[in-house]
Amino acid sequence: MGQDDEVGKGENPEMTSAEKDDYQKLLDQDLATESRLLWSEIGILAFITLLIVVYLILSR
Amino acid sequence: MTDALVILCILFAALGMIPTLSSFAQFLIIGWHGVRNNYSVCRDYTPRVAFILPAWNEADVIGSSIDSLMSLSYPPGAWRIYVVDDASTDHTPAIMREKMAQYPGSVFHLRREVGGEGKAHTLNHGLKTILAGDWAEAVMIMDADVLFEPLTLRRMARHLADPTVGGVTAYVKEGSQPGNLLTRFIAFEYITAQAAARRAQNVMGVLACMAGGAQLHSRKNLVAIGGAIDTSTLAEDTYTTFKTQLVGHRVVFDGNAVVWAEEPDSVTALWKQRLRWARGNLQLTAAFRNLWFRPGGHRLGSVAFGILWFAVALMPAFMIMSSAGVIGLYYLRPPWAWAVFTIVWSATFVAYLFETLFSFAIDPPTGSRTWFEGLVFPGVISLGIMLIAVSGLTLFSGAADWVEVGRWSWRDIPIQLILAWNGISTIAAWAVYRLDRAGAPKWLRNFFLIVVGYGPLMCSITFAAMVAQYRNADMRWDKTMKSGKAKILR
Numbered sequence: 001m002g003q004d005d006e007v008g009k010g011e012n013p014e015m016t017s018a019e020k021d022d023y024q025k026l027l028d029q030d031l032a033t034e035s036r037l038l039w040s041e042i043g044i045l046a047f048i049t050l051l052i053v054v055y056l057i058l059s060r
Numbered sequence: 061m062t063d064a065l066v067i068l069c070i071l072f073a074a075l076g077m078i079p080t081l082s083s084f085a086q087f088l089i090i091g092w093h094g095v096r097n098n099y100s101v102c103r104d105y106t107p108r109v110a111f112i113l114p115a116w117n118e119a120d121v122i123g124s125s126i127d128s129l130m131s132l133s134y135p136p137g138a139w140r141i142y143v144v145d146d147a148s149t150d151h152t153p154a155i156m157r158e159k160m161a162q163y164p165g166s167v168f169h170l171r172r173e174v175g176g177e178g179k180a181h182t183l184n185h186g187l188k189t190i191l192a193g194d195w196a197e198a199v200m201i202m203d204a205d206v207l208f209e210p211l212t213l214r215r216m217a218r219h220l221a222d223p224t225v226g227g228v229t230a231y232v233k234e235g236s237q238p239g240n241l242l243t244r245f246i247a248f249e250y251i252t253a254q255a256a257a258r259r260a261q262n263v264m265g266v267l268a269c270m271a272g273g274a275q276l277h278s279r280k281n282l283v284a285i286g287g288a289i290d291t292s293t294l295a296e297d298t299y300t301t302f303k304t305q306l307v308g309h310r311v312v313f314d315g316n317a318v319v320w321a322e323e324p325d326s327v328t329a330l331w332k333q334r335l336r337w338a339r340g341n342l343q344l345t346a347a348f349r350n351l352w353f354r355p356g357g358h359r360l361g362s363v364a365f366g367i368l369w370f371a372v373a374l375m376p377a378f379m380i381m382s383s384a385g386v387i388g389l390y391y392l393r394p395p396w397a398w399a400v401f402t403i404v405w406s407a408t409f410v411a412y413l414f415e416t417l418f419s420f421a422i423d424p425p426t427g428s429r430t431w432f433e434g435l436v437f438p439g440v441i442s443l444g445i446m447l448i449a450v451s452g453l454t455l456f457s458g459a460a461d462w463v464e465v466g467r468w469s470w471r472d473i474p475i476q477l478i479l480a481w482n483g484i485s486t487i488a489a490w491a492v493y494r495l496d497r498a499g500a501p502k503w504l505r506n507f508f509l510i511v512v513g514y515g516p517l518m519c520s521i522t523f524a525a526m527v528a529q530y531r532n533a534d535m536r537w538d539k540t541m542k543s544g545k546a547k548i549l550r
Contacts, residue, residue: 023104026211027218030316031099037259038094040421048414059452 062392069388073400076382076482077407082371083252084411086260087418093259098219098312105221107197109139109213109276110190114182116146116175118204119155120544121322125204126159126167128548133210134217140195141167143204144186147175179272180289180296191279191287199282201275201289201300207235207320207548208274215317216276226281226309227301228317229270231255233426235320235546241433241506242330245514246323248430248437251419258313261368266359267311268369270304272297274319281309293347295340302348305360315422322546327496327505331521338525341373376486376523383483390479401479405449412438412446425549439513441488445481485516486523493520 111129115122122143129141141163145152156169172185183201190196198220200213216228231254234247254271261267275297284307290299304311324330345352352369354361371378382404389397416434420427427434436443477484492508509517 020104023214023218026215027099027102030215030314033316034094034097034099036094037422038091041088041091041418044414044417044421047417048410051413052410055450 065388066392066396069385069392070396070400072381072385072388073404074385076378076385077404078367079371079375079378080408080411082367083257083415086257086368087411087415089260089263090256090418090422092263096263098222098225098262098314101222102218103221104214105218106135106138106214107217107220107278108195109134109198109200109217110196111139111141111200111202112183112186112190113141113143113202113204114146114179114186115143115148115152115204116182117148117150117152119148119150119152121205121546122152123155123159124544125207126163128207130163130166131210132208132213134213139166139213142186142190143167143169144182145169145171145175146177146182147172178291178294178296180291183296184288184291187282187288191282197279199277199279201272201277201297202319203273203321205322205544205546206232206273207546209318209320209548212274212317212319213276215314216274219312219314220276220278222310223280224310225312226278226284226304226307227270227311228276229258229267229301229311229313230274230276230317230319231258231313231315232271232273233318233320233423233549234323235549236322236325237545237547237549239429240325240502241509242327243323243325244430244433245437245509246330247426248419248434249514249518251423251426251430251434252415254313255315255422256415256419259315262313264359264362264364265310266305266362266365267301267313268365269295269298270301270311270313273321274317275300277304278309281307284309293340293343294336295344298340298344299347302344302351302360306358320546320548322544325545327493327509327517330517331493331497331524334518334521335525335528338373338522339529342525342529345369345373373522374526375519376526379482379486379519383480386479387476390476397479402449402452405446408438408442409446409450429549433514436510437513438515439485440511441481442485442513442516445478448478485512486520488512489516489520490524492517 113122113125118125126141126143129139132139143152143156143159145156153169153171156167159167160169170186170189172182175182187199190199198217200216212230216230219225219228232250234243234250236243239247258267277300281304285300285303289296290303293299301311324333348360351358351361353363353366355363359365386397386401386404389400416437419434420431438446488508489512492505492512495508496505
């Protein structure tokens with residue numbers, strides 16, 4: 001390994017389609033994680049809201 | 061007069077809620093990162109990257125760090141490792157000779173004959189060499205003990221495809237094996253402080269800190285900030301983050317790019333490390349004093365970011381104000397003290413529940429490893445007080461009737477301890493530190509840490525930093541010693 005002028009110029013022109021697929025898979029995986037976090041948050045907020053409503057009803 | 065004092069007490073109690081509310085608000089916007097993130101402008105971009113590893117007596121960890129870096133999944137020939145040896149006195153040079161022979165042309169040893177000036181000076185030695193040549197298109201600033209997952213560099217580099225991005229940081233996970241209670245507390249803390257908070261800051265378009273363990277800069281950005289790291293504060297990573305944003309470049313946190321680090325395994329070592337960080341933040345607060353709360357200019361000057369910043373930098377002041385406010389009300393208007401106490405601690409409980417559950421969901425593997433530490437993060441006493449507030453225990457709610465203004469009773473003591481716990485916990489956490497420093501058995505330290513809480517310990521350290529900064533105490537670079545215990549956990 002050493003200085004190599006073929007890498008580092010942005011998107012590698014010699015990149016194979018398999019490598020591009022790998023990158024797309026990686027991106028899809030990370031986007032799925034971010035999407036999961038959004039739905040987790042909605043679920044947890046809904047759960048806590050429910051707890052608060054039940055608490056308020058019981059404490060009346 | 062009394063009415064004015066009552067209003068002042070209520071104001072204090074309200075101001076004391078700022079850290080809780082700002083943290084809660086931050087957590088609320090994390091989900092939005094699923095929609096608003098930097099991935100849409102990413103490409104499979106693989107610039108030539110020079111890694112700088114500052115090393116002072118890192119013989120125990122430097123070899124494994126280099127091995128981990130050499131197994132990255134990245135185009136061959138597109139990364140190099142520069143170890144800047146800060147005049148190590150152990151066998152770091154011997155290991156470097158071995159690694160340079162093992163990875164010829166990829167690993168370089170830059171030796172400083174006179175060292176000990178701190179990380180920023182060491183980094184600058186490396187930056188000077190790297191920027192003098194034209195090979196590097198990007199520079200990764202890291203710590204010598206940090207282990208990169210194979211795809212981390214690729215994940216980070218893709219953001220630099222966007223020319224407006226000047227720096228990218230990764231999610232630093234605590235990876236000590238075997239771990240202990242303290243390292244698991246830190247692992248959970250890093251979910252909240254990094255994986256959670258920094259996603260929220262991505263959404264806000266402004267980042268407080270790129271972790272010093274993994275900062276990827278474009279060459280253009282390093283040149284724009286002067287080609288060197290600021291050496292005037294103890295928080296060189298945060299300073300660099302601010303400078304990057306102030307020269308007009310964006311900084312991005314990629315929570316899916318993960319690196320692993322070994323963190324302190326004793327309260328004393330943690331105290332030393334965090335005191336440096338907290339003092340650095342205070343120095344930075346002063347250095348950028350013309351920036352804060354200036355909306356309309358840079359996002360670092362927005363009100364929202366200012367609140368986030370000061371909620372952390374001045375946390376002990378808020379805790380003391382909270383306690384003073386409620387205690388003041390207890391003497392001035394006892395029933396109101398109960399009402400304010402209930403509101404403050406019930407809100408704290410809701411924030412705790414949401415943030416803890418969401419933190420487990422953000423990083424499930426770490427969450428499953430640290431579920432106990434996550435639950436007792438605020439301390440068992442704080443949890444008990446939250447339950448008292450939420451359940452409205454009659455024993456306590458009737459306490460207002462006990463009070464006769466101007467007359468003291470023994471029954472006041474437990475009530476006041478509970479009311480003022482926000483402030484008292486800071487002192488109690490300091491006592492845990494002193495206990496650890498005095499060489500108390502680990503089980504005893506752990507017991508008190510669980511009872512008092514890890515959160516109050518952080519608050520206590522911030523208070524100590526404020527005192528040290530006020531006294532203009534000696535600004536030593538107390539390096540955290542690493543023993544090579546970190547592993548990449550899957």
